């Protein structure tokens with residue numbers, strides 16, 4: 116067998132120093148002077164368009180004004196009362212399509228106020244100092260089960276805990292955070308995710324049970340029976356398959372699994388990566404897998420997407436970033452087959468596509484192949500089927516208040532997927548669901 | 562190219578830009594550097610009688626405004642802290658080496674005739690061109706019966722000016738303190754006493770900031786602070802008004818004025834001059850950026866004068882004075898409305914909320930359900946608040962909409978004290 120000769124997947128392609136540099140904070144924090152300068156560019160708009168564009172509705176002009184007067188506690192309270200994961204969002208939000216994309220300064224000065232960076236500046240000290248900004252109401256005696264410790268579940272749990280309810284979060288994996296911990300690109304959140312969660316749990320009244328998976332060692336009916344309400348924040352646990360010959364070959368894997376392994380890898384010099392990597396897909400996952408492969412030392416990384424740049428899930432900024440990192444992006448091509456020898460991947464065969472009459476891509480006759488040591492599939496995550504709640508479009512169906520078809524069961528985040536699959540949207544879902552749950556619990560004030 | 566040479570009460574200088582009496586003019590070293598940089602003249606840092614005063618450390622407090630580090634500066638410095646003879650020797654030497662530059666010597670001595678009689682011949686002997694009487698310093702010296710303690714009593718101002726004219730042939734400028742209710746009183750007294758000119762303003766009594774940890778005003782000297790003198794860009798509007806009050810006063814019209822207060826570029830200077838100042842003096846801007854700022858003042862003023870066809874300073878000095886009037890004579894028939902340039906508008910909403918909350922509810926925030934800002938003419942009173950709050954240059958302008966005519970308050974029917982219409 117000449118396995119290694121074909122699939123060159125190895126750890127330690129770069130020195131530890133180089134790896135440390137490649138996975139360090141991609142957007143280092145602003146110091147006070149930089150923050151004051153950045154804050155000064157804000158016009159303090161009335162009914163500000165940036166706030167409208169923030170899925171959690173953070174009062175952006177208000178918190179920026181507070182930064183200007185060194186009122187960081189006020190600024191952080193502004194942010195975190197609208198978005199309890201404001202620290203993570205400051206780092207991971209694609210601001211170019213959210214708040215910063217709507218900032219009026221794009222019009223008069225061609226560049227927005229650095230809202231994300233300022234949000235981080237205003238909140239960083241909160242986690243560092245452990246200051247609790249919110250107080251928990253007197254215990255109500257009501258108990259709520261939250262399934263999934265991702266952004267949606269955590270946001271929901273915190274809001275309910277503040278109201279004095281008692282929360283148990285059931286999480287399948289070993290660590291909390293959902294994709295913040297297992298999915299987000301490593302250089303966006305170095306050393307941050309668990310610190311933020313520790314701070315969030317500081318409100319009290321929230322217990323997390325790890326290793327508890329709904330459908331395996333946990334049943335929804337039991338939760339409905341034992342708790343006053345249930346919130347499902349399951350995310351998207353499964354991945355779309357290509358449905359191609361060769362998908363089972365060694366060296367072919369889901370991009371999310373590669374990223375999760377990387378995120379959990381304590382020593383990146385032990386994280387294997389292919390020499391020639393082919394990433395299939397055009398969304399955030401594909402981009403992140405491609406860039407992180409490069410940063411681990413892959414020699415050649417090619418992202419192949421079946422349509423044009425406009426319809427890519429990855430924003431223009433992310434696409435440019437990937438190109439800057441030396442990722443080659445091939446548009447309008449679709450994989451036909453993954454070929455290998457001795458059970459190990461060798462190449463991927465593609466057909467060029469072109470826009471059909473309805474905009475959907477159609478194969479052309481032209482084909483090409485890319486040699487590959489590693490193939491990362493990133494053509495979309497899907498809901499891992501759950502028994503019980505009605506589905507709609509492959510996700511859990513909810514009403515405007517995030518109630519599912521089942522009594523006492525709410526759901527939010529990627530598993531309901533109303534608008535965009537983003538951290539910030541999941542936080543908003545969790546927050547809104549909590550408001551609905553709280554009012555259904557009918558606790559009289561006082 | 563315009564000629565900006567100046568002859569102010571007989572004191573000649575190649576340009577009207579003088580450094581005000583302050584640290585920039587404290588000693589020969591600084592003054593020579595200033596002359597090398599191109600300054601037209603200096604008012605030497607105020608001299609007193611020996612023994613010299615002693616200054617403290619930490620002397621400045623600053624008001625920041627956004628990126629601007631010094632929007633206003635406050636100081637608790639006193640007059641020159643060097644022996645009198647050292648200053649006089651240096652003044653003599655510098656004037657000898659720089660004969661074409663204005664050398665004015667600022668003086669502050671106790672309020673008795675003998676003191677003035679003593680110091681004046683010593684100054685005259687240096688070859689200096691004029692003296693400036695410092696009646697303005699609001700701290701430290703006033704407690705000793707000098708500076709603004711004199712400047713606040715018009716009779717003293719007149720009396721000292723008279724002594725100076727009596728005991729010296731030098732032209733005499735009286736520097737006025739703004740720490741007074743009506744600037745015209747000390748100005749009139751100065752001219753009545755025989756002063757050739759007034760200069761203004763000296764610094765304004767102020768506390769710049771309060772250190773909320775130390776619970777003390779800044780600048781803080783070992784835990785305590787004191788009121789200081791405020792200067793820099795923030796005081797300019799106050800200075801301009803005081804200059805105008807003197808310039809348009811019936812009894813003082815045309816009297817020489819040297820303008821001071823927040824001047825930092827040619828435009829600031831031109832504004833003071835338009836209100837009647839023959840020369841201008843600068844302190845804070847030089848302390849902020851160094852002497853090189855005079856470059857722009859010199860060619861900026863010339864370029865502007867050329868663009869307006871002014872050939873000499875006299876062509877525009879005082880030209881704005883006739884247009885400073887009393888409120889009651891303003892034309893009430895004049896009417897303007899705000900106009901928003903929709904192409905420039907970035908939709909920040911500031912005009913709307915300013916008008917909505919604090920003015921006349923004359924700017925919409927929506928049109929057909931979308932964000933849109935537009936002036937409602939019937940409600941707009943032409944106050945132009947929105948124009949000032951709009952962050953985009955030239956986005957809101959004011960358009961004249963009246964049909965002409967003139968009517969003022971003196972004959973307005975709502976005026977209980979109206980005069981019969983002529």
Ligand SMILES: Cc1cc2nc3c(=O)[nH]c(=O)nc-3n(C[C@H](O)[C@H](O)[C@H](O)COP(=O)(O)OP(=O)(O)OC[C@H]3O[C@@H](n4cnc5c(N)ncnc54)[C@H](O)[C@@H]3O)c2cc1C
Pocket residue numbers: 207208209262263264265266267268285286287288291292293294295298299300303327328329330348349350351352371374399400403496527528529530535536537538539541
């Ligand atoms: C690779 C990648 C990169 C991304 N990058 C960004 C980015 O830069 N910016 C951004 O805004 N968004 C990004 N996203 C999207 C973002 O991470 C998600 O939108 C967000 O995490 C969704 O939150 P959630 O709480 O709904 O689900 P998740 O974060 O997926 O959390 C769900 C949690 O539920 C647990 N769980 C699932 N099933 C069960 C079960 N049966 N029983 C118990 N527990 C269960 C999971 O283990 C997990 O902890 C990225 C996503 C991916 C995949």
Ligand SMILES: Cc1cc2nc3c(=O)[nH]c(=O)nc-3n(C[C@H](O)[C@H](O)[C@H](O)COP(=O)(O)O)c2cc1C
Pocket residue numbers: 581582583584606607634635636637638639640641667695697698736762763764791792793794796821822823824842843844845846
């Ligand atoms: C540190 C400092 C010291 C000053 N000392 C004197 C002085 O000795 N005599 C004087 O007449 N004015 C003094 N002034 C006032 C200035 O001459 C000037 O009138 C005032 O600063 C306003 O001008 P500006 O806004 O250009 O600074 C001083 C100002 C400062 C900042």
Ligand code: SF4
Pocket residue numbers: 156157158159160163164165166175176179217218219220228230909
């Ligand atoms: S849109 Fe931009 S300028 Fe306006 S409030 Fe938001 S951040 Fe500030």
Ligand code: SF4
Pocket residue numbers: none
């Ligand atoms: S400006 Fe010069 S003299 Fe003043 S404190 Fe700074 S270093 Fe010292």
Ligand code: SF4
Pocket residue numbers: 901902905906907908909910911912913934950951952953956957
């Ligand atoms: S203040 Fe100026 S830019 Fe802002 S909405 Fe009004 S007109 Fe437009």
